[in-house]
């Protein structure tokens with residue numbers, strides 16, 4: 215077995231004074247010198263839970279079982295905090311903290327005597343932040359997901375995280391419910407500890423982490439309060455100790471074939487629109503070449519197999535009981551859409567693991583040959599307004615299709631009059647202004663919401679129509695923007711537009727009243743103007759200033775260093791450090 219890096223801190227007779235200094239303070243709460251010098255691996259537990267992070271708070275309890283597993287397998291656990299990232303509580307947006315938590319975790323994994331680490335994940339950005347850091351530092355690492363909340367119920371129906379909010383705000387606008395009922399519905403969707411119970415970004419990203427091979431089978435979806443979740447915590451703790459002995463590092467697991475497996479799995483589960491930027495960011499920090507075009511090439515033709523909100527009906531508990539990620543991956547493997555040779559944290563390839571998976575509950579997880587929707591992955595769009603944007607095809611419903619995609623001569627395209635908003639405040643302020651004359655022939659556009667503009671990139675593109683339209687039964691308009699949207703939203707928006715307006719992207723010059731053509735067949739979105747006029751407008755008119763002042767030092771640093779959503783919204787300078795790790799420099 216290769217020498218443990220923790221030995222350099224705790225057992226270096228050639229440098230007794232530093233060894234003494236490194237060692238003595240860890241004795242002061244009861245660890246003995248014998249333990250620290252025994253040659254046992256020191257295993258970090260990267261704790262993302264806290265009172266500030268309710269989605270992950272359950273990890274404070276699960277960590278006890280992780281410790282038991284580490285101890286029983288012959289390791290020494292050391293738990294430490296990760297910068298909190300609470301999706302719903304963080305202003306201006308939690309996205310800005312993904313890269314901050316990443317930076318902090320890299321420093322901890324590199325700078326302290328840790329031989330391996332259990333990454334506790336859950337709420338949206340906690341999973342990519344942890345995996346990005348694991349990719350950079352490349353010490354043995356395993357994901358322990360916290361699991362979704364139990365299924366919520368309100369008025370006799372399932373109430374899914376986030377999704378119930380988007381539905382209820384329309385019902386509020388239509389006058390069907392009042393403020394009090396709106397709050398009751400929201401509360402009912404959060405019935406236990408755990409993260410969002412819809413196939414939003416949290417459940418998607420934890421499923422994707424499992425599909426990547428970075429957690430034990432079924433880890434991504436066990437509901438947080440289930441006994442199995444505690445069992446999984448224990449087994450994960452046991453397994454990381456063996457991974458250290460095997461020197462099974464993240465970059466041996468997170469290979470390009472594993473990322474393509476993750477893309478296909480994401481498409482089949484109807485994953486969040488946040489998955490492409492997060493997965494690209496993880497890949498870039500792990501030194502793997504992965505682009506948005508890979509989502510089109512490898513993901514778009516995959517059918518929707520999982521009937522979960524927001525693309526379908528069910529929630530996390532049903533998904534887990536039906537067979538979860540392994541059942542979905544087994545379908546993909548049988549259809550020849552998965553690389554079965556990809557190694558997972560088990561140390562074994564995924565293929566043989568999937569061959570033992572039982573038949574799923576077909577009401578929730580469909581067979582590849584009998585899917586909920588064919589070709590349901592993301593569409594990657596481009597055009598004269600932007601280099602790239604995403605559209606989640608699995609959430610295009612019959613109503614939207616009938617309204618916008620049913621012209622017999624042009625069935626995959628529509629044209630709409632742009633209504634342009636500068637950020638969410640402007641949208642909320644002006645949406646119901648009768649002077650805008652918004653009708654069903656409009657596309658709502660929001661700009662100033664990207665990584666630099668907001669900062670962090672806001673989840674706001676799933677804009678709802680004006681109240682008057684909702685009252686007439688028009689519940690959705692086409693939308694487009696340089697921000698993101700919640701993974702719990704079922705809106706078929708054109709989002710993650712890159713480059714964003716604040717970085718000189720085309721949306722900066724778009725005007726209310728312009729005609730926008732969306733063609734899903736050619737994958738193009740263009741503003742229709744007489745020849746030369748768009749170029750002339752861009753050459754002669756300065757875009758609207760859309761960057762508010764930095765409110766904190768981190769906002770300033772973030773804006774100076776962040777890339778666009780197309781390439782993962784990374785701290786660009788940090789993406790080169792996988793090379794340092796490859797030369798042994800970060801070990």
Ligand code: FES
Pocket residue numbers: 269300301302336337338375409410414416
């Ligand atoms: Fe944390 Fe959805 S808000 S998981």
Ligand code: MG
Pocket residue numbers: 301338415673699700701
């Ligand atoms: Mg979100």
